[in-house]
Amino acid sequence: xxxxxxxxxxxxxxxxxxxxxxxxxxxxxxxxxxxxxxxxxxxxxxxxxxxxxxxxxxxxxxxxxxxxxxxxxxxxxxxxxxxxxxxxxxxxxxxxxxxxxxxxxxxxxxxxxxxxxxxxxxxxxxxxxxxxxxxxxxxxxxxxxxxxxxxxxxxxxxxxxxxxxxxxxxxxxxxxxxxxxxxxxxxxxxxxxxxxxxxxxxxxxxxxxxxxxxxxxxxxxxxxxxxxxxxxxxxxxxxxxxxxxxxxxxxxxxxxxxxxxxxxxxxxxxxxxxxxxxxxxxxxxxxxxxxxxxxxxxxxxxxxxxxxxxxxxxxxxxxxxxxxxxxxxxxxxxxxxxxxxxxxxxxxxxxxxxxxxxxxxxxxxxxxxxxxxxxxxxxxxxxxxxxxxxxxxxxxxxxxxxxxxxxxxxxxxxxxxxxxxxxxxxxxxxxxxxxxxxxxxxxxxxxxxxxxxxxxxxxxxxxxxxxxxxxxxxxxxxxxxxxxxxxxxxxxxxxxxxxxxxxxxxxxxxxxxxxxxxxxxxxxxxxxxxxxxxxxxxxxxxxxxxxxxxxxxxxxxxxx
Numbered sequence: 001x002x003x004x005x006x007x008x009x010x011x012x013x014x015x016x017x018x019x020x021x022x023x024x025x026x027x028x029x030x031x032x033x034x035x036x037x038x039x040x041x042x043x044x045x046x047x048x049x050x051x052x053x054x055x056x057x058x059x060x061x062x063x064x065x066x067x068x069x070x071x072x073x074x075x076x077x078x079x080x081x082x083x084x085x086x087x088x089x090x091x092x093x094x095x096x097x098x099x100x101x102x103x104x105x106x107x108x109x110x111x112x113x114x115x116x117x118x119x120x121x122x123x124x125x126x127x128x129x130x131x132x133x134x135x136x137x138x139x140x141x142x143x144x145x146x147x148x149x150x151x152x153x154x155x156x157x158x159x160x161x162x163x164x165x166x167x168x169x170x171x172x173x174x175x176x177x178x179x180x181x182x183x184x185x186x187x188x189x190x191x192x193x194x195x196x197x198x199x200x201x202x203x204x205x206x207x208x209x210x211x212x213x214x215x216x217x218x219x220x221x222x223x224x225x226x227x228x229x230x231x232x233x234x235x236x237x238x239x240x241x242x243x244x245x246x247x248x249x250x251x252x253x254x255x256x257x258x259x260x261x262x263x264x265x266x267x268x269x270x271x272x273x274x275x276x277x278x279x280x281x282x283x284x285x286x287x288x289x290x291x292x293x294x295x296x297x298x299x300x301x302x303x304x305x306x307x308x309x310x311x312x313x314x315x316x317x318x319x320x321x322x323x324x325x326x327x328x329x330x331x332x333x334x335x336x337x338x339x340x341x342x343x344x345x346x347x348x349x350x351x352x353x354x355x356x357x358x359x360x361x362x363x364x365x366x367x368x369x370x371x372x373x374x375x376x377x378x379x380x381x382x383x384x385x386x387x388x389x390x391x392x393x394x395x396x397x398x399x400x401x402x403x404x405x406x407x408x409x410x411x412x413x414x415x416x417x418x419x420x421x422x423x424x425x426x427x428x429x430x431x432x433x434x435x436x437x438x439x440x441x442x443x444x445x446x447x448x449x450x451x452x453x454x455x456x457x458x459x460x461x462x463x464x465x466x467x468x469x470x471x472x473x474x475x476x477x478x479x480x481x482x483x484x485x486x487x488x489x490x491x492x493x494x495x496x497x498x499x500x501x502x503x504x505x506x507x508x509x510x511x512x513x514x515x516x517x518x519x520x521x522x523x524x525x526x527x528x529x530x531x532x533x534x535x536x537x538x539x540x541x542x543x544x545x546x547x548x549x550x551x552x553x554x555x556x557x558x559x560x
Contacts, residue, residue, distance in 0.1 A: 134203045150170045154167070156187065160180040160185065165180075172338065174434070174463065176466060185208050191293060196300075277299060283305060352495075358529045361525070370555045386450045393438060396548060402547045406531075418474040421443075424436070475500070480502070487507065488504040504525060
């Protein structure tokens with residue numbers, strides 16, 4: 001019987017395969033077959049639904065682009081027209097399936113478009129672990145390299161379905177909900193609530209299809225450290241051939257390796273970072289108690305050990321020195337993801353962007369009068385009050401539309417000038433500094449801007465901003481005057497933008513009156529524009545400030 005005939009035997013199943021095709025290639029292989037795929041000694045693929053395919057060949061994982069994850073015990077994946085499986089020792093068995101039916105070709109070509117980055121289907125290396133799925137830490141923002149687990153919304157043993165929220169992940173910018181991709185049961189949570197600094201792709205949970213398999217993963221540990229340990233051995237012993245032939249002549253790597261794996265006759269599990277740090281500092285892993293999942297040793301355990309015992313204190317320290325040191329009282333505050341990213345971005349900005357600053361005083365008496373009138377109308381209609389910052393955002397957006405050179409970004413090849421005016425608004429919270437974005441602020445009314453600012457500020461304080469709430473800004477406004485009474489300051493540019501406006505507080509000043517012996521009082525607000533000199537020349541920055549000042553001092557023009 002031809003291969004196409006085997007496919008048409010499963011045509012009834014293919015009619016309902018649309019939901020399945022969105023998730024994993026391997027699911028389709030198992031779903032089409034009447035029995036599960038079996039692998040014998042890493043050399044044989046048996047697809048009962050399609051029949052036995054005779055062609056096989058072995059090779060290294062790197063030689064086949066169709067392999068989704070070249071990890072030990074990976075399940076078979078399909079990359080039309082080849083079905084590939086990775087055996088328990090990384091050996092590959094490949095069978096060509098010539099699908100000559102146009103119907104099947106179209107289904108397979110359109111069905112596997114979704115990202116599979118955070119899911120891996122695995123076979124067990126022994127009877128203890130049935131087929132399961134490893135869920136890795138996803139990349140939820142363009143700059144994310146690691147994340148934290150804020151909390152799990154599902155617990156071990158719970159049934160999960162596509163679209164359900166598994167956990168909340170704290171990324172480098174916000175806390176984002178991570179959804180399940182397919183049906184099953186949550187068998188094991190590898191990293192629990194509050195787990196920190198989990199690399200993108202690192203396994204955080206295990207799901208299974210059968211409820212009866214949950215108990216088999218009670219003592220499961222991900223194979224990350226086992227998979228990455230061999231390269232580290234080779235990196236230590238690569239340089240001369242003599243070192244490979246005489247391992248006893250290299251004293252440094254030998255003590256740490258046996259102590260990590262052979263002392264007390266049992267294996268010690270540690271993360272790759274922890275192993276690397278222990279090797280660099282010649283620390284025996286057997287002397288450290290792990291605080292990670294299932295007692296695994298993590299990087300923080302090594303750092304705590306080095307801080308308490310690894311550092312060599314001067315033996316001859318005097319009592320006076322000791323009393324002086326002990327008199328210093330302090331608290332170490334752990335760094336949140338948002339603070340780490342803010343620090344790195346601001347450091348990058350200060351080191352790579354040539355800043356210069358322009359400051360003007362704007363008279364805000366008319367602005368205050370207009371605000372009072374608008375708020376009276378808002379209260380009468382049940383709307384929210386308009387703040388001075390809302391008027392500043394609107395004035396900045398209109399000035400950017402009038403002077404578009406300031407609504408730009410620098411690249412090494414060109415200057416990108418934006419056609420949309422999206423204003424980021426700096427919001428300080430207990431978790432750090434957030435900059436949610438007001439999109440197309442130049443085309444929105446003051447009431448709409450006010451509502452969006454309040455809504456996004458509340459989400460920032462609750463640490464529930466999503467990427468679409470803060471990405472895509474073209475200019476930033478930072479106001480420390482209204483809430484904190486800061487008179488004037490210079491803000492650091494938010495890359496890749498070319499400008500940021502620092503808004504100070506309004507203060508009353510005495511100014512000359514109409515006559516020679518007359519004087520009057522007026523309110524002035526200082527604003528400072530920080531510019532990227534690669535994009536905004538001094539005269540252009542001054543022109544933007546002139547336009548902004550015009551809108552602030554004659555606020556009726558913003559309503560035209």
